[in-house]
Amino acid sequence: MRIEPKNTVGGVVSVPGDKSISHRAVILGAIAHGVTEVHGFLRGEDNLATVACLRQLGVECAEDVEGGILRVQGVGLHGLKAPKDVLYCGNSATTMRLLCGLLAGQGFDSVLDGDKSLQKRPMERVVAPLRMMGAKIDSLDGFAPLKIHGRPLNGIHYQMPIHSAQVKSAILLAGLYAAGKTTVAELGKGLTRNHTENMLTYMQGDNGLVARKIEVAGDFSSAAFFVVLGILLADEGLTIKNVGLNPTRTGLLSALRSMGGHVETRHIKTTGSEAVGDIFVKKSNLNAITLSGKQIPLMVDEIPIFAVCALFAAGTTIIKDAQELAIKETNRLHAMAAELAKMGANITADHQGMIIHGGKPLHGATLSSHGDHRIAMSLAIAAMAAKTPSILKNAHWAAISFPNFFNVL
Ligand code: S3P
Numbered sequence: 001m002r003i004e005p006k007n008t009v010g011g012v013v014s015v016p017g018d019k020s021i022s023h024r025a026v027i028l029g030a031i032a033h034g035v036t037e038v039h040g041f042l043r044g045e046d047n048l049a050t051v052a053c054l055r056q057l058g059v060e061c062a063e064d065v066e067g068g069i070l071r072v073q074g075v076g077l078h079g080l081k082a083p084k085d086v087l088y089c090g091n092s093a094t095t096m097r098l099l100c101g102l103l104a105g106q107g108f109d110s111v112l113d114g115d116k117s118l119q120k121r122p123m124e125r126v127v128a129p130l131r132m133m134g135a136k137i138d139s140l141d142g143f144a145p146l147k148i149h150g151r152p153l154n155g156i157h158y159q160m161p162i163h164s165a166q167v168k169s170a171i172l173l174a175g176l177y178a179a180g181k182t183t184v185a186e187l188g189k190g191l192t193r194n195h196t197e198n199m200l201t202y203m204q205g206d207n208g209l210v211a212r213k214i215e216v217a218g219d220f221s222s223a224a225f226f227v228v229l230g231i232l233l234a235d236e237g238l239t240i241k242n243v244g245l246n247p248t249r250t251g252l253l254s255a256l257r258s259m260g261g262h263v264e265t266r267h268i269k270t271t272g273s274e275a276v277g278d279i280f281v282k283k284s285n286l287n288a289i290t291l292s293g294k295q296i297p298l299m300v301d302e303i304p305i306f307a308v309c310a311l312f313a314a315g316t317t318i319i320k321d322a323q324e325l326a327i328k329e330t331n332r333l334h335a336m337a338a339e340l341a342k343m344g345a346n347i348t349a350d351h352q353g354m355i356i357h358g359g360k361p362l363h364g365a366t367l368s369s370h371g372d373h374r375i376a377m378s379l380a381i382a383a384m385a386a387k388t389p390s391i392l393k394n395a396h397w398a399a400i401s402f403p404n405f406f407n408v409l
Contacts, residue, residue, distance in 0.1 A: 001395040001406070003383035005364070008283075009230065012239045013408050015223045017042035017068075017216035019401045020165070021244065021274065023050050023094050024199050025214045027102060027173070029072030030059040031080070032203055034211030041070040041216060044401045046092035053099055056083040057110075077176060077208050082108035086145070089114040091329065091400055094166055096144060097126045101170030104135035105177025106150035113145040117329055117371060126170040129158050133171075133178055155180035163297040163324060165192035172196055190294035193248045198273035217244040217276040221301040222402045224252050225377045228309045229409075230281035231261045232385045237282040245275045251298025252306060253279070259286040259313055288315030288358055296322050303354075304378040307336045311345050312385065313358040323352040329372040329400075339367050339379055343386055364388035373400035380409060 017040040027050065029036030041047070043065070051061050051070070058081030060073040075081075080102075089095040089112055096112050100123070103110045113119070124142035131137065133156050136149040155178040158171055168184050173196070175182025186192060203209040223243040230238030245265060253263050261284045268277035288310065291299075296319075299306065303325050310317035325332040337349035342365035346357035364386050369376035376398045383390035398405040 001392045003380055003390045003392055005386050005389065006233060006384050008235045009233045009384070010236045010238055012241060013226055014241045015218040015226070015243065015408065016044070016402060016404065018219040018244045019044060019046060019221070020094065020193055020195050021199070021216050022047045023098060024169070024195050025216065026050050026054055026061065026070065026072055027098055028199050028203055028209060029074055029211060029214070030054045030057070031077050031102070031176070032074035032209035032211045033076050033205070034074055036072045036074060036211040037213050038070040038072065039213065039215045040068055042219065042401070044399065044403060045090060046095060046400055049088065049090040049092045050095045053087040053089065053095060056085065056087055057081055074211050080106055083110050086111045086113050089118060091115050091117055093118060093121050096123065096146070097166040097170050098173060100126050100137070100146055100148065101130065101173035103148045103150060104130045104133070104137065104174045105153040108150050110148050110150070111145055112148065119144050122327055125162060125164060125167050129156065129167065129171050130174055132156050132158070133174055133182070135174070153178035155182040157183045157185070159185045160187045163187055163190055163192050163300070165196070168192060169196040172200065188294070190297050191248050192297045193246065195246070195274070202273035212272070215271045217271060217274060218242050219401065220244050220246070220249045223279060224302045224305050225381050225405070227252065227256070227263070227279060227281050228305050229381050229384060231256060231284050231286070231309060232312055233283060234281060235283050237280055240279045242276060243279055245277050248298060251295055252302040255289065255291060255295065255299060255306060256309070259289050260284055261286060286313035288313045288317040290318040290320070292320040296324070300324060301374060304332050304336045304374050305381060307340065307347065307354055307356055308378050308382045310356040311340065311347065311358055311360070311362065315358060317356040317358060319353040319356070321352060326351055330370040330375065332372065332375060335370040335372065335375050336378065339375070340382060342367060343382060343390070362386040364390040366391045367393065369394040369397045371397055373397045373402065377402060377405055380406070384409070
């Protein structure tokens with residue numbers, strides 16, 4: 001795909017529904033009583049993988065594609081059926097890790113597998129705590145495919161050794177099936193996204209989970225590309241409507257504000273269990289900052305697009321403690337440094353962070369998405385802000401989380 005630079009952008013855009021919340025809505029809807037209506041469900045490839053797996057587990061999911069509604073016919077906590085085939089999670093680690101927690105305590109066996117990228121993502125981080133709960137799970141040295149031998153579980157208290165909402169959520173889902181209490185404590189109180197906790201509370205009935213209408217707002221992680229685009233190029237401002245503003249997700253906004261970015265949130269309200277509002281950004285002069293520690297989990301998916309932004313700041317931006325980025329869909333630290341260097345950027349990456357020297361204009365280049373949706377979209381924004389056109393190879397990976405990204409762009 002050829003991307004032409006722009007001198008300015010502006011207007012009002014919307015982004016599709018939140019990926020994390022859409023996954024949880026299907027999973028919790030499946031084990032609730034009644035029909036959960038998910039409005040604004042994200043039809044990204046990752047979420048469709050979750051729907052396909054739950055259908056194999058005997059859950060009816062009816063899609064009203066035009067209305068953007070998914071109706072999940074809940075089967076109750078103990079109503080899932082043994083799947084006849086392997087549960088294929090595609091590229092989606094959220095699907096695999098959350099379902100691993102859901103399936104560990106069932107009265108049947110199941111197998112989870114995924115694409116080549118997912119087969120390289122670490123699964124020991126969920127398998128180990130689930131084994132502490134009594135689960136029997138076979139893996140290929142800590143990698144998928146995962147063979148789950150469903151059996152009774154016991155509650156545990158788990159002190160998380162890493163920052164991961166997927167691990168936390170897997171343990172909480174298994175905890176629904178465990179005897180006794182399950183508690184999870186987050187590492188050094190650095191919080192990861194809390195959508196599972198919020199939705200469990202929202203759907204909690206007297207006798208298990210009850211179906212409730214879930215309105216999924218725009219995904220903050222998808223809005224992030226337009227937030228940065230606006231900070232770089234929107235002379236008159238750019239508005240992103242109806243975006244999830246859960247504080248465990250919006251670390252990028254805090255980072256941009258501390259760099260001098262013009263960022264406003266407007267019309268904030270609570271829908272269901274989540275804060276939602278509009279984001280207004282305007283072209284700003286930025287100064288470099290250092291990001292580390294508890295700031296990282298609050299913007300774990302936004303580090304690639306943040307790196308693009310930091311190239312336009314005065315001074316040297318340092319990102320530390322971001323080792324989780326090395327084990328995402330690709331090594332996002334190395335992938336971003338390698339691709340942005342092709343555009344003339346002065347940027348280096350190591351196993352846990354990046355050093356970004358800002359202030360040098362970018363030129364166009366032939367770029368690769370590395371088969372990673374967030375790399376594809378981050379590079380597209382860099383290409384828009386460069387001086388000359390770029391070619392982005394394998395841009396179609398954006399569809400994992402943002403199917404109409406290039407139309408909106
Ligand atoms: C997610 C949690 C994060 C995030 C991923 C989605 C979730 O992963 O990077 O895109 O929905 O729970 P980790 O929990 O592995 O950090």
